[in-house]
Every structure is written in C-alpha cells, then in structure tokens.
Amino acid sequence: MTAASVRRWAAPVVLGVVALAIWQAFVVGAGIKPYLLPSPTAIVEQLLLVVPLVWSAALATGMNVLVGLVVGAVVAILAAIVAARSRMADTLLSPTAAALSVMPIVALAPALNTMFGTTSTTPRRVVVSVVVFAPVFVNTLRGLRQVQPVHRDLLKAYAATPRQITRTVTIPGALPYLFTGLRIASSTAVIAAIVAEYFGGLQNGLGSRITSAASNSAYARAWAFVLGAILLGLVFYLATLALERAVARRQGG
Amino acid sequence: MNAVEARGVGKVFASRSGDVHALEGIDLTVAAGEFVSLIGPSGCGKSTLLRLIADLDTPTSGELTVFGKTPQQAREAQDYGIAFQQAGLLPWRTVTANVELPLELHGIGKAERATRAAELLSLVGLDEFAGHFPHQLSGGMQQRVAIARSLAERPSLLLMDEPFGALDEMTRERMQTELVRICAESGAAVVFVTHSIPEAVFLSQRVVVMSPRPGRISAVIPVNLGDERGEDLREDASFFAAVTAVREALHGTPVTARGVDLR
Ligand SMILES: Nc1ncnc2c1ncn2[C@@H]1O[C@H](COP(=O)(O)OP(=O)(O)OP(=O)(O)O)[C@@H](O)[C@H]1O
Ligand SMILES: [Mg+2]
Numbered sequence: 001m002t003a004a005s006v007r008r009w010a011a012p013v014v015l016g017v018v019a020l021a022i023w024q025a026f027v028v029g030a031g032i033k034p035y036l037l038p039s040p041t042a043i044v045e046q047l048l049l050v051v052p053l054v055w056s057a058a059l060a061t062g063m064n065v066l067v068g069l070v071v072g073a074v075v076a077i078l079a080a081i082v083a084a085r086s087r088m089a090d091t092l093l094s095p096t097a098a099a100l101s102v103m104p105i106v107a108l109a110p111a112l113n114t115m116f117g118t119t120s121t122t123p124r125r126v127v128v129s130v131v132v133f134a135p136v137f138v139n140t141l142r143g144l145r146q147v148q149p150v151h152r153d154l155l156k157a158y159a160a161t162p163r164q165i166t167r168t169v170t171i172p173g174a175l176p177y178l179f180t181g182l183r184i185a186s187s188t189a190v191i192a193a194i195v196a197e198y199f200g201g202l203q204n205g206l207g208s209r210i211t212s213a214a215s216n217s218a219y220a221r222a223w224a225f226v227l228g229a230i231l232l233g234l235v236f237y238l239a240t241l242a243l244e245r246a247v248a249r250r251q252g253g
Numbered sequence: 254m255n256a257v258e259a260r261g262v263g264k265v266f267a268s269r270s271g272d273v274h275a276l277e278g279i280d281l282t283v284a285a286g287e288f289v290s291l292i293g294p295s296g297c298g299k300s301t302l303l304r305l306i307a308d309l310d311t312p313t314s315g316e317l318t319v320f321g322k323t324p325q326q327a328r329e330a331q332d333y334g335i336a337f338q339q340a341g342l343l344p345w346r347t348v349t350a351n352v353e354l355p356l357e358l359h360g361i362g363k364a365e366r367a368t369r370a371a372e373l374l375s376l377v378g379l380d381e382f383a384g385h386f387p388h389q390l391s392g393g394m395q396q397r398v399a400i401a402r403s404l405a406e407r408p409s410l411l412l413m414d415e416p417f418g419a420l421d422e423m424t425r426e427r428m429q430t431e432l433v434r435i436c437a438e439s440g441a442a443v444v445f446v447t448h449s450i451p452e453a454v455f456l457s458q459r460v461v462v463m464s465p466r467p468g469r470i471s472a473v474i475p476v477n478l479g480d481e482r483g484e485d486l487r488e489d490a491s492f493f494a495a496v497t498a499v500r501e502a503l504h505g506t507p508v509t510a511r512g513v514d515l516r
Contacts, residue, residue, distance in 0.1 A: 150341035153309050157335045158358050159328055168354070172345040250345060
C-alpha cells in the first residue's frame with residue numbers, strides 16, 4: 001500500500017475511532033440513560049447478539065432496494081430514450097419526472113400500503129422505483145442529448161443509419177451519465193426502502209426492526225439495526241460508484 | 254470527371270447578431286486525382302468550404318457538384334473520406350476500433366477489417382498503440398489515427414482539415430511524404446486545408462489562397478514541382494520560389510517570384 005492510500009484510509013478511520021471514544025466517554029462519564037443514547041460498546045454488544053437478525057433484515061430491505069432500483073432505472077432509461085427521440089414525449093415526460101422527484105415518500109408509502117395490502121413487499125418496491133426514476137431519467141436524457149458535434153458530423157459523413165448512430169455514439173456517450181444518475185439514485189433508494197417500512201406492513205426489514213426495537217425500549221438494539229442500515233446504504237453507494245468509475249475510466253474521464 | 258466543381262458557391266450563416274457571410278462567389282474545380290490546398294487567415298471559410306463539399310452543410314447560393322453528383326449523393330455513395338480539424342475519435346473505442354469504424358458501418362467482415370486496420374496503423378506509425386484508448390495518446394497521435402480512419406475505404410476524394418496541425422515538425426514532414434505517396438498510388442483527389450505555406454507548396458498541384466469577410470478566393474497559385482517529391486525537394490530553389498509566391502499572394506503584394514508558372 002502506498003503512503004497516499006494509507007493516508008486516504010487512515011484519516012477517516014482515526015476520525016471515526018476518536019468520535020467513538022468521545023461518545024463512549026461522554027455516555028459513561030455523564031451517566032446518560034440508555035434510552036437517550038446508548039454507548040457504542042452497548043450497541044456492539046447488542047449487534048453481536050442480533051447479527052443474524054440484522055443480516056436477514058438487511059437482506060429483506062436490500063432486496064426491495066435492488067428490485068426497486070432495477071425496475072425504476074429500466075423504466076427511466078426507456079422513458080429517456082423515448083423523450084430523446086420525440087419532442088412531444090419530452091414535454092410529457094420531463095414534467096412527470098419533476099413531479100415524481102418532489103413527491104414526498106412519506107405521503108406515498110401509506111397510500112400504496114392500502115393499495116397493495118400490508119402483507120406485500122410491492123408497495124415498498126414501488127416507493128423505491130418512484131424515487132429512482134427522476135435522477136436516472138434526467139441524467140440519462142442529458143447524456144443522450146450530449147452527442148459531440150464532431151461525432152455527429154463523422155457519422156453523417158459515413159452515411160450511417162439512425163440505428164447505427166444510436167449504437168455507435170449515442171448509447172456509449174450516454175452511459176457515464178446513466179451511471180452518475182444511478183449512483184445518485186442508489187442512496188435515496190436505500191433511504192426510501194427503509195422509510196417505507198415505518199408505515200406498517202411486513203415486519204422483516206431494517207425499518208420495521210428499528211421501529212419495533214425502539215417501541216420495546218430496546219434502544220441499543222435499535223441502534224444495531226441503524227448500523228445495519230448505514231452499512232446497507234454504503235454497499236449500494238460503493239457498488240454504483242465503482243460502476244460509474246469503471247465506465248468513466250474506459251471513456252478517458 | 255472532376256472531383257469537385259463549385260460555381261459561385263456562397264454560404265451565409267444566420268445568427269442573432271446578424272448574418273455571417275462565411276463564403277461568397279467561390280469558383281473552384283478540383284480534377285480527379287488532383288491535390289489542392291486551401292490556405293488563408295483564420296475565419297476565411299476554409300472549414301466551411303470543406304463542410305459544404307462533404308454535405309455536412311448546404312450552400313446558400315451557387316452550384317456544387319462532387320464527381321458530377323450532388324454532395325448528398327456523393328456522401329451517400331461514400332465517395333470521400335474526411336479528417337476533421339479535431340481528431341474526433343470515439344473515446345470508448347480502441348485505436349483499432351476507431352480506424353475500423355467506417356468499415357464496420359459499411360458491413361465489412363471482421364477479418365478484413367482487422368487486416369486493413371493493421372495496415373493503416375503501420376502506415377501512420379502507430380502499430381504499437383492498436384489496443385490503446387484515445388485518451389492514452391498525444392494530440393498528434395490521435396490526429397494520425399483520424400487520418401488512418403479517413404483512408405480506411407480508399408476514397409477517391411480526401412477532405413482534410415488541418416490534419417497535421419497537431420504534429421511535431423519531423424512527424425509532420427514524414428506524414429506529408431506518406432500522403433504524397435498514398436495519393437500517387439490511389440489516384441485520390443485531395444482538398445487539404447492548412448496554415449503552413451511550405452506544407453501547401455510541398456503537397457499541392459495548386460494552392461488556393463483565400464481572404465476573409467466575406468470568404469473569397471483571392472488567388473490560385475499553380476505549383477509545378479513534378480511528381481517525384483522526395484525530401485531533397487524541400488531544399489530546392491523551385492520549392493522556395495513557390496513558397497514566396499504563395500506568401501506574397503497571401504499578403505496581397507504582387508507576385509514576382511521566378512521559376513513559378515504564373516499563368
Ligand atoms: N455554424 C456556424 N454558425 C455561424 N457562423 C459560423 C458557423 N460556422 C462558421 N461560421 C463563421 O464562418 C466564418 C468561417 O469559419 P470557418 O470555420 O470556415 O473558418 P476557417 O477558415 O476554417 O478558420 P480556421 O483557420 O480558424 O479554422 C467564421 O467567421 C465563422 O465565425
Ligand atoms: Mg477551420
């Protein structure tokens with residue numbers, strides 16, 4: 001490992017350790033009640049006890065994120081392709097994307113729960129798809145419109161058909177934008193999946209576990225699930241970031 | 254049949270701040286197999302004229318034919334190859350894949366594409382970089398890839414917009430010699446835009462001097478340096494005489510050089 005990469009990793013780790021030490025000292029030293037703020041050691045103790053439970057809850061929530069992300073992204077990409085091709089479709093779809101992007105998920109989740117029934121994962125996945133749609137749509141559309149003039153001239157000079165133009169310049173050029181949209185969407189997708197669980201329904205996800213632990217006064221356990229939620233968010237963020245970087249690197253970015 | 258024939262060609266760009274007369278009354282004939290250079294100050298419409306011939310823009314006045322056809326028909330028949338002022342490589346394709354692009358678009362098989370691309374890359378001295386991506390190359394190397402690409406289909410007309418602008422002097426002279434050889438072998442006509450007087454003189458049978466606002470042809474200097482243009486020509490008296498003639502035409506002073514056919 002090079003000195004630069006050590007420094008890059010060391011700084012946040014040291015910061016985290018110092019923060020945890022201060023937290024621990026503060027909770028123990030000031031005698032804070034566990035329902036206000038449990039100490040890090042208490043949380044880790046609980047985490048070790050409930051690891052299998054956190055794991056299965058993270059899997060359940062993660063599955064909702066994944067399905068919602070894929071469905072929302074596919075619909076958004078198709079919509080962006082249509083909008084890039086037809087001005088009329090664009091005037092219909094772009095305001096729709098804007099409306100979806102400001103739609104509060106706290107309002108949407110309970111409504112969908114009554115629509116699909118509380119024993120279904122569908123409402124949660126729909127919520128995720130809805131929040132994913134706008135960032136992916138907007139970024140992909142921008143990418144599809146970003147064809148460099150010199151590339152357009154080149155393909156015209158070679159008398160390329162519209163289909164060939166799409167395949168050789170439009171799509172490859174739009175990919176980095178698409179992956180940027182996906183990365184932005186992935187963080188909000190995890191948040192949406194967890195928040196959607198706060199409104200009843202199945203009790204198998206991280207959000208449901210956090211609310212039920214909190215309402216049973218098992219504060220350290222609630223925090224253990226919060227830790228699981230943070231890790232889940234990181235996994236999705238880092239995975240999409242890696243994809244984005246890989247595509248950008250291939251294109252000389 | 255002439256490669257290019259322009260009769261009173263003009264191009265006006267309409268813009269918010271008023272019309273721009275990029276070209277006016279251009280009369281130019283380029284015979285099949287002839288090498289013609291366009292030279293002139295920045296903004297005099299050299300690129301615009303090339304784009305009209307390539308059917309990337311349409312003239313607002315006059316008549317323009319390419320091999321007796323409209324520019325559009327010539328473009329659709331793939332009568333010309335083009336190298337732009339910017340290299341214009343596709344950044345997500347390797348050097349080889351960039352050179353193969355025109356062949357791929359026109360349905361040439363994989364094996365034949367690979368052979369041709371290898372041939373072209375060794376021609377421009379880039380065999381070692383076949384698998385690289387454009388961002389791993391210098392500007393001059395990218396420009397050479399673009400030249401290889403323009404030659405891929407052995408076009409009977411080559412349109413080149415300052416293709417050697419980004420090259421160092423040595424590579425530039427080597428590429429010029431190569432281009433003379435390629436044109437002699439393939440019998441392709443060339444319309445070549447450049448800012449370098451010696452380059453125009455070395456390469457061309459005729460040098461077309463243009464002046465700006467509106468873009469016009471101010472002089473056509475025939476250069477008769479023969480078909481055998483080796484490196485020693487660059488130090489020949491007839492070469493310097495032609496350079497002087499073009500320079501004086503460019504600067505608007507009377508042409509008095511000896512050894513140049515002034516017709
Ligand atoms: N698409 C366009 N819209 C408006 N004006 C244009 C357009 N393209 C070119 N022009 C104008 O036409 C004139 C000629 O431009 P052109 O690019 O042909 O010059 P050039 O001789 O190639 O210059 P350079 O040597 O700098 O490349 C310029 O004044 C330019 O501003
Ligand atoms: Mg130009």
